[in-house]
Amino acid sequence: DAGITQSPRYKITETGRQVTLMCHQTWSHSYMFWYRQDLGHGLRLIYYSAAADITDKGEVPDGYVVSRSKTENFPLTLESATRSQTSVYFCASRAIDRGGADTQYFGPGTRLTVL
Amino acid sequence: QKEVEQDPGPLSVPEGAIVSLNCTYSNSAFQYFMWYRQYSRKGPELLMYTYSSGNKEDGRFTAQVDKSSKYISLFIRDSQPSDSATYLCAMSDSSYKLIFGSGTRLLVRP
Numbered sequence: 001d002a003g004i005t006q007s008p009r010y011k012i013t014e015t016g017r018q019v020t021l022m023c024h025q026t027w028s029h030s031y032m033f034w035y036r037q038d039l040g041h042g043l044r045l046i047y048y049s050a051a052a053d054i055t056d057k058g059e060v061p062d063g064y065v066v067s068r069s070k071t072e073n074f075p076l077t078l079e080s081a082t083r084s085q086t087s088v089y090f091c092a093s094r095a096i097d098r099g100g101a102d103t104q105y106f107g108p109g110t111r112l113t114v115l
Numbered sequence: 116q117k118e119v120e121q122d123p124g125p126l127s128v129p130e131g132a133i134v135s136l137n138c139t140y141s142n143s144a145f146q147y148f149m150w151y152r153q154y155s156r157k158g159p160e161l162l163m164y165t166y167s168s169g170n171k172e173d174g175r176f177t178a179q180v181d182k183s184s185k186y187i188s189l190f191i192r193d194s195q196p197s198d199s200a201t202y203l204c205a206m207s208d209s210s211y212k213l214i215f216g217s218g219t220r221l222l223v224r225p
Contacts (some may be wrong), residue, residue: 004158022223031211040205042125042217043159057191058212094211099164104213106158 003027004107006091012113019078021022021110023091031094032074033058033104034066034086049074081114088112118142121204129224130220134191138204138216141185145206145214148180150189153201153218162202163189194223 007022010012025032032053035043045058049065055066063085065077078085092104121138129136138148147166151159163178165171165187171178171187187206191198204216 018124042119042121042215043213044215046202047210048212062144097161101149101164101182102211103161103164103172105151106160108158 002092004093004105006089006107008110009108010111010115013019013081014115015082019081019112021076021078021091021112022113023074023076023107025072025074025105027093027094027105028056028071029093029095029105030071032068032093033094034064034074034076035090035092036060036085037090037109038087046076046089077107078112081112085115086112086114089102116141116223117217118214118215119204119206122219123217125220125222127222127224128194130196131196132194132223133192134198134223136189136191136202136204136219136221138187138206139185140187140206140214142184142208142214143185144207144208146209147207148178148208149188149205149213150178151203151205151215153202153203159203172213194221196223196225199223 002014004025012101046099049055049068119140131214150163153159168182175192179188201218202222203218205213
């Protein structure tokens with residue numbers, strides 16, 4: 001199926017463990033993004049990537065690491081998970097749609113709980 | 116103060132009502148304004164996209180931007196139970212980085 005997939009969809013882990021969230025897109029869009037969504041904060045940008053091997057920090061990057069060796073994949077790693085990283089994580093890619101809108105297409109999200 | 120403010124709701128209306136959703140912002144550099152709809156346990160999807168000031172209509176949805184007041188609105192006419200979702204406003208300057216509001220939860224009662 002075309003689009004953005006995220007895995008796992010649900011994850012429970014413990015404080016201090018390393019966790020990697022996967023994101024895969026089938027379109028070959030250049031830009032990809034990672035957001036976290038928390039009650040009262042909306043979506044906040046963690047990291048983004050303009051192309052393979054080009055990444056940059058967003059609004060809330062601390063405690064996260066990203067890589068992008070291939071255009072279609074953009075994994076997000078929590079190096080040592082903390083309870084404050086309990087959240088819903090969304091991956092997105094950017095494209096110009098048929099109407100000319102510069103839009104972002106979102107994956108279904110990963111619900112992460114850190115105990 | 117957040118760059119983008121949005122009332123979290125919830126907003127509960129009867130089927131057929133006109134719904135008005137709003138966001139205010141502080142950054143005068145914002146030029147691109149969007150509304151995303153997010154169903155429960157799903158990712159957001161783009162609903163409306165507007166550049167600069169003015170109105171844009173798409174079916175039952177109308178987006179308005181008033182840059183002088185730093186205020187954007189989304190109107191939904193003849194609201195349906197299937198419109199029940201969280202509506203997120205988003206905006207950006209000339210870059211691709213979006214700043215989102217916290218979302219307004221809408222419930223349309225049959």
